[in-house]
Amino acid sequence: MSALVLTGAGVSVDDVAAVAREARKVEIGANVIGRLEKARKVLDQAAASGQQIYGLNTGLGANLRTSVEGDASAFQRQLLEGRSGAVGEALPIEAVRATMLARLTMLSAGGSGLSPAVFVALVEVLNAGVHPVMPSLGSIGAGDLVLMTTIARLLIGEGEADYQGRRMPAVKALMMARLGPIGLAPKDGLSLINASAVSAGGGALAVTDALSALAQQQQAGALTMEGFGANRTILDPRLHMARPAAGQQEAAKALHDLLARDEAPAPTTIQDPLSIRCMPSIHGALIEAIGQARRAVETELNAAADNPLVLSDDELVLSTGNFHTASLALAFEALSLAIAQCAAASAARFIQLTGSGRNGLPKYLSPVGGASAGFVPLQKTVTSILAAIRHKANPVMLDFLPVSEGVEDHATQTPLVVSKCADMITLWRRLIAFELMAAAQAVDLREGLALAPRTSVVHTATRALVPALKHDRPLGIDAEALHAALAGGKWQTVLAPADLVEEQA
Template structure:
């Protein structure tokens, strides 16, 4: 049981709750907060003062006043008219996180939602009904057009998953023993005016990236061992001498991941390696910091009262806000995408250098055959393609917006697009890191299988359990795909996460 309302819910809790079908409930304090804010809405609904979205139209229709008799019908009209999402649906898991994010936001009291409506949404979540939402249609100035698909299910319309089957929303509610929720004044806007769709998607992408960063860190350490690189570059004194953002933490991470490696047992091959090996803490540090910034921005949004208009129950007033605007998240995701380019560039260079006998001291192209054998060399083309796509996905999406709604809404951060392109970047980056891991495993074998650190030995063993060492030219692309599967295997990831404990990492990175 996950209780909502007293403490901030972090992304690790959201991912865990939706993965394990956790039940949720409001705390007594949240119940009281929601009831108090609803009383303010009802007082305004009975009065004459214009309140955005309560007794006025939305956007360009701001000047239109609604009469009291039409408020109930306007709720249905608002949802139906703003159900504008298009394209493939978010996955059921992502949509479940999006619903949970909206429930958490409504529990803050700022929307003035009817307690019965919030209770109905909690029942929908607890009974396993998940609104189906298309993935495209929000520009990050709130997610009205996508959240409308969530609202549609609440009132018995739209589409939803139930028992892993997609069906009309009314059928899903009935199958779960539920009835459509009846909305009162401002309830539709309370459901729709949110960034919960953005945040649920962001939580999922960051969880995937956390797993990738653990895999990438371990693969980079395995490359260090395959290259017989100098590990003194991670000396704590060096990091402390210029403690740039995240650098000391990253250096400590690599010291821990390489503990017990043969690299510490004998003089290094070189006092100074190529930069792609030497700058690991310098590039992983800012990446970890950028990851933290994105997590913090999303977590804040989920647990905030980011509604417009905002009900201030203690002062019994309702004020218009722009708290639905999410440039902080958009900028964080654009920055994170750029940071991942640096990881990708260094990974590509380590892969190439492992194949160069002049630099690695290993057989050309890591082929034990020699002669005309291509070994791993052809994979450099694949890696180069992947690197180019990763760079493409780093193009900022938050820089451009088009005025809409009679130019009243004339700025947008395009936050959902920054998240979507990072999701696509993560898929490609994982393939690039899979090439590095596969190459590093071959290099370690050619170096006579020296004593590896515990985590790199675990990754090497997982690769070799599925793929033999390359001893003749063979179809190598499928090998990369297999390592990509290994990088997402639940047992392998759980084992690798264990080596990252105690590093003061974000709970998502630590698997918490």
């Protein structure tokens, strides 16, 4: 895999995922160091002129009006120590790596005034696999600075780090990686922490996962249509041209392609339940929401989000609110609602498939009947998962209090918004696993059914992980195995040939 070259623009959510999850290396583009040097010169000249510059010669937050005198570099260390207040379970390594890369992509735009040597040091620790232990609680989305202090402290040899799977003092991790602590020039500490990189990095991973889960949901939905004997006329492109709602034509085409065959079977009904009949609308809304979240994340990744901001070409240093991520939070609140809607439809289809028997399917999808429970007990599990999803879909971006003596009287809660969205994707994949299990069972029980080539591949992939139900057995174990494949990347390996696993979004 070729290295990701930082240029100050063009970084995608896929780039973040590759660095975070596949250890893709990072290189510094030809013009980045010159851009950083130019901004640093403008910053130093502004400070020498006597200009008040937030976080360089003034305090932060409630101490805004307090002048900083004496050793400015010592103040940067004090600034980091005083804001190291994050607590809670440590973020996973992939989330930390995504955060480190997100901060690098923002810094490469050149608006921070960060010393080039500090930028290089951050690239080196990321490539070396030295990661700060970053607690998960402490940011309200007005910049993620309380969490970000762990990255800055790592660079100066403070705090704890994870290296080669071991947790140790940061200075030891640096030494083992043949690196050393660095010093901080005026404002370097603030430049490292005063950004929403936790939100942007985590958001990139969530968008990547949402795209993957959507492709799997399309496959499960198509297999349900096969097993249910659904009316495929709902996928006629003329219907979706008549009401061209966002993403609807794209979703309908993906389902249509999955179900394409030389001769479609006759439908068993005129109209199916809404969870089936309205799949293009439901999935289309999700496609649109994922696209909006992706645009919001990639805007953050490729922007100068610093306060104060150095405008090198104009030789100005100005205070900003660029660290504030209201649009990012709103995009992920909308994405959460779209996921919840899609998950609810999946749960509804599961209950339709596993109920008292419709469209010629046996009761509870049991091949033996009688007192056999079949799939019906899993309706409780599916409902409990959906309840957890619906709970997390509740918006939180308005849940804040004024802090710092009222200076910081607004926030976005973006890290929490992104985090709960990521949790919802994990739960949603569990519902997809249940739908695949039920749909595959329905297909097996429908005599004489010839599947479309692509849904046949989905069915075979499901059966490679979960055998058909011939008598009552613990189905929770099967659901766990299928979910592990969906969530862990093994589904793409099982699902073959490769041209059938293209993302549907």
